[in-house]
Amino acid sequence: MKLSRGILIIVALALTMLMLAACAEDAAPDTSSKNVMLIEDYKVSFSFPPDWEPEADQKPYDLQCSNGRSYASIFVYYKTDLADGETPFALFNMQKNDILSKRENVKEEAEEKIYEVNNKRIKSALFSADISGTKNYYYCNLIEFDEASDVFAWVLFTALPSDSAKMMDQWNEIIASAEWGQD
DSSP states (O other): OHHHHHHHHHHHHHHHHHHHHHHHHHHSOOOSOOEEEEEGGGTEEEEEOTTOEEOSOOTTSSEEEEOSSEEEEEEEEEGGGSOTTOOHHHHHHHHHHHHHHTSEEEEEEEEEEEEEETTEEEEEEEEEEEETTEEEEEEEEEEEOOTTOSEEEEEEEEEOHHHHHHHHHHHHHHHHHOEEOOO
């Protein structure tokens, strides 16, 4: 009798552990699915985690998305629309300076860096600044696609400092996911 009672306890514990594992698996977010958002006019797409959704009002951006804690604001430009002698990097600085000029207490949080990922050259800069009494982080990025591309993208992520620290890896994954497709 003791043996069968022990077996019943072991079976009950095993079943309980299986049920707990199944519940935990159901509660975990599905990180394998992505929200691919295409900016059709430019044939540029970004893969966002499933909790990111496009904002109802996209203006003035080509795409603006949010996950409730941070925003991604994206402009895409044709290289042919640059003034003679201008570069995408010059436009990166113009956009960055325009955004930050409308803020107070601007501080560079991380030095600008240039790196390559998946045949793209990316320039990034991180700033903090105050707007309407609240401190925010501004993560500015320029994405230059391969040489065959006729476009480039400027991407701004914004969030509160505490959320920015948690979101930085995800933001970089979104940047790395950028794709440009030819006809």
